[in-house]
Amino acid sequence: MKNYCQKKARKEHERRTRTRRTRIRATTTTLATTTTTTTTTTTTTTTTTTITTTTTETAKTTTTREIDINKTKKEKKKKKKTKKKTKKERKENEEAITELLADNDAI
Secondary structure, eight states: OOOHHHHHHHHHHHHHHHHHHEEEEEEEEEEEEEEEEEEEEOOOOSOOEEEEEEEEEEEEEEEEEEEEEEHHHTTOOOOOOOOOHHHHHHHHHHHHHHHHHHHHOOO
């Protein structure tokens, strides 16, 4: 009897935690690069010396967020169904069209 209850309790626990296991982690990595260029010019009477120094710094930013798969599946939009016209509405439309055609013919 004890094993039976333990087995049932384990299955119930797995059923409850199953939805939590469907969560996935979405990681976005962004690289920001900063480049600094420094130019130094020294002039003497006959010689000109130019020194250029370039420094590049890269900063890595990681953003982690959890997405629940179950929610994304449920939130899909449903298509709206178009209402089918009844026989009475169709007949009224046909009568209106015939009246308009008769008016055009009279003109």
